[in-house]
């Protein structure tokens with residue numbers, strides 16, 4: 001057993017668990033994108049960041065990859081965390097504005113602006129397809145190519161892979177493949193069809209404090225987000 | 228040559244060291260030392276060696292004078308240089324044609340050749356001795372200094388200066404715990420960037436249960452403009468290997484790996500030779516010197532991606548996987564190469580180890596500041612008179628490095644900023660010149676120590692352009708895993724680019740600040756965590772320059788091409804023709820002693836004329852036409 005402090009509470013967790021496992025076990029919801037149950041954690045989307053440590057040494061880490069440590073102090077929803085998550089969403093939104101999963105995230109986290117020129121790509125480089133193909137389908141037909149801003153997904157030599165068995169698993173897990181719903185603002189970068197509210201406690205305490213978690217969902221405390 | 232004897236006991240090693248030391252003391256032959264690292268060779272050092280050999284033969288001195296071909300002496304400006312012993316002379320920028328004169332005048336007649344002496348670019352004074360040259364005077368070359376004393380291909384040369392004495396002491400008299408304690412007393416911190424206490428890292432690895440254990444020497448050195456690791460590995464490979472042997476013993480490792488970039492062929496050659504030599508002498512292999520300590524070293528060549536210098540990416544690439552950083556913890560000291568405890572240290576860190584064990588941790592801890600001990604090697608490049616490798620105690624101020632050692636800014640121009648820490652370092656302005664530099668002070672000033680790159684900029688440098696340059700490097704070199712780093716560096720680059728093109732918008736600075744904070748906070752490895760430094764530091768110290776680009780559509784330094792037009796000021800132009808010669812596009816008209824003129828239609832805004840004019844007669848003007856056009860849109 002490993003003891004750590006999660007949002008102010010002493011909790012017991014298991015050796016070998018990640019911070020994400022622990023938070024989920026205690027019913028806390030942390031948004032994830034590149035993480036998927038059944039695939040190895042990778043840590044690419046940075047949506048699941050949480051704040052660890054205290055004072056000037058406090059820092060953000062991806063909870064899906066960070067192993068639990070005795071005595072660690074963890075906060076899952078501080079102002080700094082929310083700001084980083086929102087920026088990650090805004091960045092992914094500008095890469096692939098047509099993705100439903102990312103539009104939904106934008107709505108949930110109150111991302112109402114999109115300040116970067118959209119690129120309209122069909123991929124956010126979460127690597128889910130690659131790990132799915134490798135780890136579950138045992139095919140290793142696709143992989144990343146290049147690095148940095150030139151990164152892309154492809155087959156070796158960009159020709160149809162002999163290894164691919166056309167199972168479709170890669171497309172099934174892809175967050176960018178499902179087109180967005182076409183809600184009220186279907187022609188804009190951000191459709192903002194869904195919940196567009198902000199819990200009041202974030203402004204006031206610098207941290208989401210909703211004891212029922214699923215912060216802001218109940219709607220009793222929320223205010224209209226000023227866009 | 229007779230086959231080298233395999234050393235079988237610690238005593239035998241001690242005796243070998245003593246024997247070589249004595250041999251060198253007894254040798255009264257004059258020595259000509261030629262610096263021939265990659266740098267010196269590029270400037271023809273090997274031709275100089277050849278010419279000296281021929282000249283000595285001609286003068287029938289070839290049996291009486293020794294030529295020692297060494298690694299780099301750090302003073303790039305003076306390459307190739309020749310040290311004459313025992314005359315204690317420093318001849319700079321030697322040409323093969325000078326060889327006869329050196330032999331006939333200096334060696335035969337004991338005369339100094341004035342033309343080959345170092346001349347101060349400002350005062351014009353010559354300095355015969357290395358120690359009298361300002362570049363060397365304020366340095367403390369405890370790590371790099373030995374480069375000038377040894378031929379890196381000869382292990383005996385290293386023994387002759389007491390090399391492997393520290394190893395003999397460690398294997399003969401010390402326990403691994405005592406070695407670690409000594410390194411901790413010394414307060415040595417990693418020279419690869421983050422400054423993690425080396426002793427603590429070693430202890431962590433030693434206390435791990437997993438076996439086997441490994442150590443790695445990080446010689447990836449991917450920062451543009453940094454070359455201290457190359458110089459040390461090339462010029463004194465045994466120093467690094469001795470450090471690794473000591474480290475391997477302290478940690479209980481069985482194998483060491485040197486990860487060196489493929490672009491360093493001379494370093495690879497010299498280290499490979501040195502490893503071979505160690506095996507022959509019985510200093511690598513099983514049961515070294517009969518102490519029961521078994522250790523071997525192998526060399527792995529890296530393909531040169533910047534991110535592969537990050538320790539977890541480096542380990543992945545040794546394992547044959549994609550060179551991509553992973554989550555730490557677990558740290559390599561717990562789970563590194565093949566999942567086993569692994570200590571990874573920088574070349575310079577390893578190079579400090581023999582010094583600490585040789586002279587004692589307490590001696591070492593006297594050099595430097597309270598929290599940063601020892602010396603640090605910086606590569607001083609850019610707009611500076613004395614380009615080169617500078618080794619100074621921690622806590623030396625930027626002013627001492629740039630003005631006393633570096634000799635200030637060439638062409639009488641003004642200092643504007645210095646960029647420390649490589650591509651993801653920060654730019655520090657004049658107001659920070661008196662900052663005593665160590666790990667903490669640099670971080671507090673929005674820069675980093677990094678591996679010790681130092682790029683000096685003069686007043687013709689545009690800080691927006693500089694930020695753009697480094698971001699371009701980083702967006703290319705990011706491994707692309709993290710959204711924050713991949714998209715963040717790309718978007719910051721786009722914003723800075725549009726600012727430099729005069730298309731910046733009100734609100735861009737705030738967006739940059741917000742984005743930079745998220746990139747720094749959310750990224751996984753230190754590349755992303757520090758990637759915002761070029762932006763954060765230039766915004767902190769040079770915000771006005773950004774504002775000028777955005778609001779006034781003006782580049783105050785006259786660098787950003789879309790915002791300038793080059794014109795000749797008639798009252799300043801002397802008609803010297805320099806600009807005309809420099810122009811690659813033939814767009815300058817004018818004859819000798821007449822005012823010159825630039826054909827704006829043809830001008831490609833390369834700035835060559837602006838650089839070339841010594842009379843400040845070429846002006847980089849705000850281009851009115853561009854501003855007006857933008858206004859109309």
Ligand SMILES: Cc1cc2nc3c(=O)[nH]c(=O)nc-3n(C[C@H](O)[C@H](O)[C@H](O)COP(=O)(O)O)c2cc1C
Nearest residue numbers: 417418419445448449536537538572573576753754
């Ligand atoms: C992007 C990146 C590049 C790096 N490149 C190097 C390098 O070229 N050489 C090096 O010694 N350390 C480099 N490092 C630091 C290493 O990760 C590691 O901290 C270091 O080798 C540890 O050795 P030290 O404790 O002796 O400094 C780099 C780190 C990052 C994040």
Ligand code: SF4
Nearest residue numbers: 133164165167168170
């Ligand atoms: S369809 Fe092909 S590429 Fe996609 S998961 Fe299946 S095997 Fe892999």
Ligand code: SF4
Nearest residue numbers: 123124126127129174
């Ligand atoms: S194709 Fe889809 S699943 Fe694969 S990396 Fe891109 S967004 Fe992720």
Ligand code: SF4
Nearest residue numbers: 706708709712752755
């Ligand atoms: S911070 Fe950048 S370089 Fe480091 S792992 Fe993330 S994407 Fe790769």
Ligand code: SF4
Nearest residue numbers: 800801803804806840
């Ligand atoms: S270099 Fe300067 S002084 Fe000489 S001709 Fe050109 S503008 Fe005139």
Ligand code: SF4
Nearest residue numbers: 810830831833834836
């Ligand atoms: S900026 Fe370049 S192209 Fe234009 S006049 Fe000067 S040297 Fe010629």
Ligand code: FES
Nearest residue numbers: 043045046048064
């Ligand atoms: S879910 Fe953790 S980084 Fe993507």
Ligand code: FES
Nearest residue numbers: 266299301302303
């Ligand atoms: S003198 Fe060797 S690098 Fe310049």
